[in-house]
Amino acid sequence: MxxxxxxxxxxxxxxxxxxxxxxxxxxxxxxxxxxxxxxxxxxxxxxxxxxxxxxxxxxxxxxxxxxxxxxxxxxxxxxxxxxxxxxxxxxxxxxxxxxxxxxxxxxxxxxxxxxxxxxxxxxxxxxxxxxxxxxxxxxxxxxxxxxxxxxxxxxxxFYNKEAYINVLSKSIQEHIENLDYEHLLFSYHGVPERHIRKSDVSNGNCKMDGKCCFKKGAVQHEFCYRHQCELTTVQVAKKLGLKNGTYSTTFQSRLGFDPWLQPYTDRTIERMGKEGIKKMAIVTPAFVSDCLETLEEIAMEGEEIFHEVGGEEFTTIPCINDRxxxxxxxxxxxxxxxxxxxxxx
Incomplete structure (x- = not known):
């Protein structure tokens, strides 16, 4: 063929x-x-x-x-x-x-x-x-x-394929190795919580409590967006040797009034700025290519929020694009x- x-x-x-x-x-x-x-x-x-x-x-x-x-x-x-x-x-x-x-x-x-x-x-x-x-x-x-x-x-x-994690980690490392930052935010595109439940092939084992995402061998992980985002962060953090407390996972781009995956990116940026974080870096691993959500929503709107609450340096790390x-x-x-x-x- x-x-x-x-x-x-x-x-x-x-x-x-x-x-x-x-x-x-x-x-x-x-x-x-x-x-x-x-x-x-x-x-x-x-x-x-x-x-x-x-x-x-x-x-x-x-x-x-x-x-x-x-x-x-x-x-x-x-x-x-x-x-x-x-x-x-x-x-x-x-x-x-x-x-x-x-x-x-x-x-x-x-x-x-x-x-x-x-x-x-x-x-x-x-x-x-x-x-x-x-x-x-x-x-x-x-x-x-x-x-x-x-x-x-x-x-x-391919969130858990080693070759992809290696490329993503290397891309991030190249941008933060000489960067003086206090927190690295992994921001993923959000989805309504009901989407996670609809994709749950385990008939209700997904509890949406942030705990089952890390349960080993759970059958629902094959189609669980939240788990796959959380695991992407964990794998990259391990590859880069990031210390606990210096990175976190959030979700962006919500629409409507139904509950979406949390914590929300914009509110997290605002909260961290108010808590005294002055230097933040942010990466968007749900996207392979830079687009409106990364170049405008994060790099422009996110930075504006951060500066409004006292943040000083806001670094947006590009997607892996055409590396x-x-x-x-x-x-x-x-x-x-x-x-x-x-x-x-």
């Missing part, structure tokens, strides 16, 4: 024009795995409220971080794709879950090249309904409808996949 790989990231508006941002947000927020409420309620919330108020604000935020080449997330993903493609004889494509460069277009390009066995790599270290799951579910739906002779396989969440060692890791995983018989998603 002819094999190919499709890297998949989140996506981005086509431009910073509010109309393009509205179109993008509409597709993103109407995904039932992002806002997982009945269709009537989701339609009322998204089309009746959010899309009438949020696009202009979001467009202004995108303008702050937009590059001359375009959306940072798209540009960085394309750079990564090229580097990975240069490192393996296997065809490597790129797609986005939302917006342009759709998964359907990516699979169509594979089909047109005669590729009938595709490895999908969601560019998310940790599993979540609104990231990995929605990519794989859509890909399989598209395969059944448009590419029935194609087989799909995927690389599961050469990260491209090396992906190429290695692809070569290992290509060398063995794959299974259907």
């Amino acid at each position: 002819n094999k190919g790989v499709l890297l998949v990231n989140l996506g981005s508006p086509d431009s910073t024009d509010p109309k393009d941002v509205k179109k993008y947000l509409g597709e993103f927020l109407m995904d039932p795995r992002v806002i997982d409420v009945p269709l009537w309620a989701r339609t009322l919330l998204v089309k009746g409220i959010i899309l009438n108020t949020r696009p202009k604000k979001s467009a202004a935020a995108y303008k702050k971080i937009w590059w001359d080449e375009g959306s940072p997330l798209i540009v960085l993903s394309e750079r990564l794709q090229k580097k990975v493609a240069d490192r393996t004889p296997i065809h490597v494509g790129l797609a986005m879950r939302y917006g342009a460069m759709s998964i359907k277009e990516g699979l169509q390009k594979m089909h047109d090249k005669g590729i009938n066995e595709v490895l999908i790599i969601p560019l998310y270290p940790q599993f979540a309904m609104a990231t990995t799951e929605t990519i794989l579910v859509l890909a399989e739906e598209l395969r059944k409808e448009h590419f029935p002779n194609m087989t799909l396989s995927d690389i599961p969440a 050469d060692d990260w491209a090396d890791v992906l190429a290695t995983w692809i070569k290992e996949w290509a060398a063995v018989e794959t299974t259907v998603v």
